[in-house]
Amino acid sequence: MSTPNTLQQALLDWFDKNQRDLPWRSSYTPYQIWISEIMLQQTQMDRVTVFFSRWMNTFPDIATLAMASEDQILKCWEGLGYYSRARNILKTAQILVERHEGRIPSSRKELLKLPGIGPYTAGAIASISFNRDVPVVDANIERIFARLFNIDLISGSPEAKRIHWQKAETLLPPKQARNFNQGLMELGALICRPKKPDCSLCPLAPYCLALKHDLIPERPIPKKSTKILPIEMATGVLLHNGQLFIQQRLEDDVWGSLWEFPGGRLKLGETPEQTVVREFFEETEFKIEIDSKITTTIHHFTRYKVTLHCFLVTLAQQDSDPVLHAAQEFKWIPFTALASHAFPAGHRKLINHMEESGFFLNQSPCKPD
Template structure:
């Protein structure tokens, strides 16, 4: 089975930018970037990232704000912050070299078993197994694993299979072959069994169970949140604040706002949140739009409003109850800052209103 898979991969692998020379830095960045990101989108961001940060040293020397700006739109911003932290550790403690040992790799920020295995096997061709969603699905069908793949015992079995099947000295092509096969042939829906090189090894196919496997994981239920935010403009400049680092969007910029309380109108939320977060008294002028976006398990409905100062106030020293920094910037300059998806959508609407 291993030789069949390797032969398939060599003949059918996609032409991806990080496969040109398998540098450890590019493998690391691509693996982290492609988590929770579709391939086509990931390639665009990967190429843009390399133009800004071509190596570990340039990433380590960058300001976090620039790192977050390059990551804007990918979500899960802890990935970007961990890449930045990790690059600085690699420069300070490893002379700018990414280790090839999975135990050492997993001590670094943001690198778990999968990413460590991917770096070791793909960049260095070390005999390290990998298990991601694609690999788990391929194994579930090949070996008729009729348990939820996120079950701890099942996860352990999948990693054991990945290690047992790994052909010594061929980890780079074998591991990539497994993941590529899951992405292109053994897909979640409508798998291409008629074009499957591993059909003769597939127990699920022999039993007619391909469509039933893998057993669906029960993910966390979606939580809906309704929020309102105010776009405050004064003398041609917009008020923005930078979230504290410990927050879910730590380091990103935003317009003040928050979750709507019970029996509260969204416009009232804006007035209250401005007072609580900044000490500024605002008057809501008009509705910009309502946008919907998702992060982790949350579905956010965000109401956006334009605002003005209610009266003469000292705007030079706003209170920072919910932020680490703030500023007044012109409309064009907003593009220089990294915003959460919902706030970025509001900015695009504001541009159309001008």
């Protein structure tokens, strides 16, 4: 066996021997690469593989996907976060059927026109699925280049990105973009990790300037971290005639198009109970009364740590339809239908708590005497 004499060949050899066995690496079909790349945006591999398998069982091809409802898509995506990704997948599937004969374009330029596909993902689909000579730069590659070329710029800054895309294009070996691009990202995930990189196993170690100058711990230069803000919220599970009230959030808001129980943030000096009453009226014009406390849960989203106070509430008025001010739709549903709707993680936690605690058993509309 010959010793690789270029950086490119060293990486290709390493990837050939050390790549992980992933569901979409058996066939590299455009559809599977597209979905996997969207799922992998800001999401870790171990989490994605489970969702990917379920997705492919539910929507085996583009035609099936294009005919699905937004609710079905979001239910399959529930728990993965960044829900605009799922809504954009549906939009793109419909565009593909209408304008592209149901197929994914192979050129970076055409891919960039599709919703949810930006510079990284367009390059990833073009190179990984079609083996086009197109570079990619993701967070892994930014980290590798910052070390490999000892880049003295803040990680993720516009200036660093510009230089890294230029480097990626220069380095790309012809006709091998699929394995070279994946090789870089795989190296970032397995060897050139954010913390404790394993330089002793790195095929690029002979070429690495940061390693040469003993600057690995200083590269990349971290961006200043965003602070986690603790906030308090309150929500009400409205039970009426054995049915639960849920509403569907606005599309361009957080958790867009997901279902939820009404509620919101506590205002200064407000008790959680007061918040639920106020929010219910502001969002639905329902006048409600607090029945009882269900639980308090804690969850994180984006830069917030949320303490969520959860109450069982009842209508304090006669039957009438709500007037929605913070939602696009509403439904009255039985307990059993909660499972088929997509909820934000915090509300799903609440639902799970109610099920596990036998909460619903005590709320039967026909109590035995």
